[in-house]
Amino acid sequence: MTKAQSNLKTKRRRRRTLGGRSRQRLGTDRPRLSVHRTLKHISAQVIDDGEGRTLAAVSSTSKALADSLNGKNKTECATVIGAEIARLAKEAGVETVAFDRGYSKYHGRVKALAEAAREGGLQF
Numbered sequence: 001m002t003k004a005q006s007n008l009k010t011k012r013r014r015r016r017t018l019g020g021r022s023r024q025r026l027g028t029d030r031p032r033l034s035v036h037r038t039l040k041h042i043s044a045q046v047i048d049d050g051e052g053r054t055l056a057a058v059s060s061t062s063k064a065l066a067d068s069l070n071g072k073n074k075t076e077c078a079t080v081i082g083a084e085i086a087r088l089a090k091e092a093g094v095e096t097v098a099f100d101r102g103y104s105k106y107h108g109r110v111k112a113l114a115e116a117a118r119e120g121g122l123q124f
Helices: 003-027 065-070 074-091 111-120
Strands: 032-037 042-050 053-059 098-100
Touching: 032 111, 042 074, 042 111, 053 074, 065 074, 074 111
Parallel strands: 032 098
Antiparallel strands: 032 042, 042 053
16 A cells, blocks of 8 residues: 555545534534444543543453453454443433444444443433
């Protein structure tokens, strides 16, 4: 991959990320459930953009979830993370969120996390 191709790929990824976020901010006052996915791990945060602070956060790298994630594949780990972020958000008093998938497509691990968060009681 040449430098020009890499630069174009980065620009497209950035446009996908920011385009979705700007549409969410215009139409809602709800906190944002932001999902970040890498090749190995997945993390989720509930962010209040009005105050600029994180209300709840969980990641597949956290020590507290190490036992429950041990021996699971990546999709199963995403399901555990989704249930945990829903529990933490409910403790923080958040019932409804705007789902922010970032640059990732809504399938696979991102979809599994979203469905687990819905089953945990979050509405989006």
